[in-house]
Amino acid sequence: MSEPSDAPTTASPSGSPFADLAAFAALPRVGGLALSADGRRLAIAVQTLDHEKTAWQSALWEVDLEGRRPARRLTRSAPGESSPVWAPDGSLLFTSARPDPGAGEAAEDPKPALWSLPADGGEARPVLTHPGGISRVALAADSGEVVVTASAMPGAGDAEADAERRKRRKEAGVTAILHEAYPVRYWDSDLGPATPHLFWVGELPAEPDAGAERPPVELRDLTPDAVPPSGAGGDLTLSPDGRLLVRVESVPDGPAGRRDRLVLLETATGEARALVDDPLADLGAPRFSPDGSAVVCVRESMSTHDEPPDYTLLHVDVATGAARELTPGFDRWPSAPQFSADGTAVYFLADDDGRHALFRVPADGGEPVRMTTDGAYSDLQVARDGSALYALRSAYDEPPGPVRLDPEATGQHPDPLPNPGTLAGLPGTLQEVEATAADGTPVHCWLVLPEEASAERPAPLVLWVHGGPLMSWNSWSWRWCPWVLAARGYAVLLPDPALSQGYGQDFVRRGWGAWGEAPYTDLMAAVDAVEQRPEIDESRTAAMGGSFGGYMANWIATQTDRFRAIVTHASLWDVDSFIGTTDAAYYWEKEWGDPLRQPKRYEQNSPHRYADAIRTPVLVIHGDRDYRVPIGEALRLWYDLQKRGVPSRFLYFPNENHWVLTPGNAQVWYETVLSFLAEHVHGQDWQRPELL
Numbered sequence: 284m285s286e287p288s289d290a291p292t293t294a295s296p297s298g299s300p301f302a303d304l305a306a307f308a309a310l311p312r313v314g315g316l317a318l319s320a321d322g323r324r325l326a327i328a329v330q331t332l333d334h335e336k337t338a339w340q341s342a343l344w345e346v347d348l349e350g351r352r353p354a355r356r357l358t359r360s361a362p363g364e365s366s367p368v369w370a371p372d373g374s375l376l377f378t379s380a381r382p383d384p385g386a387g388e389a390a391e392d393p394k395p396a397l398w399s400l401p402a403d404g405g406e407a408r409p410v411l412t413h414p415g416g417i418s419r420v421a422l423a424a425d426s427g428e429v430v431v432t433a434s435a436m437p438g439a440g441d442a443e444a445d446a447e448r449r450k451r452r453k454e455a456g457v458t459a460i461l462h463e464a465y466p467v468r469y470w471d472s473d474l475g476p477a478t479p480h481l482f483w484v485g486e487l488p489a490e491p492d493a494g495a496e497r498p499p500v501e502l503r504d505l506t507p508d509a510v511p512p513s514g515a516g517g518d519l520t521l522s523p524d525g526r527l528l529v530r531v532e533s534v535p536d537g538p539a540g541r542r543d544r545l546v547l548l549e550t551a552t553g554e555a556r557a558l559v560d561d562p563l564a565d566l567g568a569p570r571f572s573p574d575g576s577a578v579v580c581v582r583e584s585m586s587t588h589d590e591p592p593d594y595t596l597l598h599v600d601v602a603t604g605a606a607r608e609l610t611p612g613f614d615r616w617p618s619a620p621q622f623s624a625d626g627t628a629v630y631f632l633a634d635d636d637g638r639h640a641l642f643r644v645p646a647d648g649g650e651p652v653r654m655t656t657d658g659a660y661s662d663l664q665v666a667r668d669g670s671a672l673y674a675l676r677s678a679y680d681e682p683p684g685p686v687r688l689d690p691e692a693t694g695q696h697p698d699p700l701p702n703p704g705t706l707a708g709l710p711g712t713l714q715e716v717e718a719t720a721a722d723g724t725p726v727h728c729w730l731v732l733p734e735e736a737s738a739e740r741p742a743p744l745v746l747w748v749h750g751g752p753l754m755s756w757n758s759w760s761w762r763w764c765p766w767v768l769a770a771r772g773y774a775v776l777l778p779d780p781a782l783s784q785g786y787g788q789d790f791v792r793r794g795w796g797a798w799g800e801a802p803y804t805d806l807m808a809a810v811d812a813v814e815q816r817p818e819i820d821e822s823r824t825a826a827m828g829g830s831f832g833g834y835m836a837n838w839i840a841t842q843t844d845r846f847r848a849i850v851t852h853a854s855l856w857d858v859d860s861f862i863g864t865t866d867a868a869y870y871w872e873k874e875w876g877d878p879l880r881q882p883k884r885y886e887q888n889s890p891h892r893y894a895d896a897i898r899t900p901v902l903v904i905h906g907d908r909d910y911r912v913p914i915g916e917a918l919r920l921w922y923d924l925q926k927r928g929v930p931s932r933f934l935y936f937p938n939e940n941h942w943v944l945t946p947g948n949a950q951v952w953y954e955t956v957l958s959f960l961a962e963h964v965h966g967q968d969w970q971r972p973e974l975l
């Protein structure tokens with residue numbers, strides 16, 4: 284497949300872009316996917332560096348479904364474009380904080396508005412704005428009617444009152460938020476004082492004649508009672524005729540807990556009733572059937588001290604609310620369900636044996652069948668005539684790109700479509716490895732080997748532990764990219780230890796409430812197995828991880844001196860203080876227990892209790908805007924390491940969250956990690972990154 288003429292370059296002159304951090308940051312990153320109602324047009328979101336190379340910008344591109352033409356860029360603006368949705372008339376709706384050319388002076392703090400790009404090309408036009416910005420667009424498949432999500436101030440009845448409240452707070456210099464319910468933050472956002480509401484837009488007005496005034500678009504609040512902390516910010520689906528809407532609503536579950544239920548809402552009246560409300564489960568990811576009579580959704584059972592959560596799909600009759608399990612006995616965790624074009628089957632995704640595969644199950648019951656062999660799928664789009672499926676596919680050795688799939692076949696290797704993010708090559712190879720845990724359980728791993736690794740030139744090894752912990756290494760990651768390490772000669776081991784997804788419920792149970800036990804010993808079994816290989820240098824190894832992976836990096840530091848260096852990003856150190864300060868304490872406390880009444884798991888598994896055992900040099904990395912694993916974890920870890928004289932460094936990001944989202948900071952992240960590894964794994968002099 285050829286590159287588009289205005290595609291960003293994917294190769295650095297010196298060779299692999301993975302060997303040059305600036306070239307790596309410049310690689311285009313393909314994100315969301317949207318298929319038009321007639322199944323003839325496909326839009327993708329592509330992130331590239333802005334002109335100053337200080338931010339990644341998202342733009343929309345069109346992919347030729349015949350694969351004859353390279354992908355074509357559709358939008359271009361400094362603030363970027365997101366959330367593409369095709370309207371029935373062929374125009375492309377999207378959100379963007381780009382300035383309105385007809386609005387005179389640019390706003391001081393521009394908020395995303397809803398824009399429309401005409402079907403036959405030409406200039407995009409703004410369709411509607413809200414003082415809180417438009418964060419999401421949903422479209423009824425048959426009627427083309429539209430619902431948007433926008434954040435509204437409490438008690439503000441309309442957009443004018445909303446704007447006035449925001450203005451008064453700004454003028455008075457007030458940024459405070461008064462909370463009356465748990466939680467108060469989510470990832471890197473404050474919950475409140477404005478909270479998401481759903482607004483009915485209905486049919487979008489046609490493009491006005493040249494010179495004519497654009498008619499104002501009326502917004503009708505479908506959720507006037509939405510209040511902090513969650514408002515109406517959950518996932519939603521509109522019936523094809525636009526008459527009904529099903530949304531995920533977060534409701535209190537005990538004094539400081541929450542759970543999600545499904546609410547059915549008549550769009551004409553705003554009248555709402557619970558559709559599925561299960562005190563023992565969270566419900567999510569609802570999607571209407573093509574005839575609007577049913578909804579498919581995910582049911583996640585509430586975990587307990589003894590049992591991890593389990594997931595299944597529900598088929599829900601919209602008229603009666605009667606729900607039936609679609610995947611009973613399926614020992615994987617289904618996600619992102621969608622009906623087939625004729626409504627007789629449901630497609631879904633699930634982690635499975637180191638892949639994130641596409642499955643199909645009959646809507647009236649039956650065995651799920653796996654449709655794809657390799658890779659990780661997301662953003663599934665079902666052509667309404669049933670002729671094809673489209674999705675983004677990635678793998679550990681391939682960044683995401685659009686593909687076409689057969690709606691029926693199993694064992695598929697899908698057809699790749701033109702992709703502006705195609706790579707010229709990788710600096711090494713990917714292998715699949717199976718280690719054996721002490722109890723005989725297989726432990727699946729991916730192993731990245733640098734080009735030059737051989738028995739004559741064995742490569743140093745970095746163990747990289749995934750986050751979650753209920754996750755799996757199975758898809759491309761820009762944030763945790765092992766190829767950057769491979770380009771410097773490191774082999775990278777990516778194991779799925781106990782608690783990982785895709786190996787069945789018992790595999791999760793092995794590590795439940797005992798993070799320092801089977802998950803740790805599984806990782807060590809994986810390292811033991813790989814160190815036996817002649818192309819690996821067992822004397823030069825390091826361990827790293829982020830989030831839960833950072834917990835595990837800290838735990839490893841307290842349990843063994845076998846590694847020469849530890850890199851711990853956004854890590855949990857004192858699990859009691861983590862749970863008390865994270866954005867959703869109730870989620871973690873179900874497993875760990877109340878620290879005052881059930882202290883055992885904390886005593887046995889919190890790394891900070893074993894700080895005295897640490898001998899290995901540690902690089903601590905954390906962002907101050909991380910509300911998932913708050914900065915207190917890194918501050919205490921750093922103090923505990925310094926106090927004990929453990930050789931350590933602290934890479935602190937005052938403006939980053941749980942991830943590192945700006946190109947400059949992402950580059951110094953890799954630069955510092957590589958420098959730390961070079962110092963301790965290779966014994967080189969410490970090279971302080973120039974900009975730090």
Ligand SMILES: CSCC[C@H](NC=O)C(=O)N[C@@H](C)C(=O)N[C@@H](CO)C(=O)O
Pocket residue numbers: 749750751752753754829830831832867870911912941
């Ligand atoms: C409150 S829901 C917890 C979601 C998730 N855990 C799932 O297993 C989680 O956020 N865990 C973090 C501590 C973590 O490890 N995050 C991972 C995955 O999101 C990361 O790589 O950031």
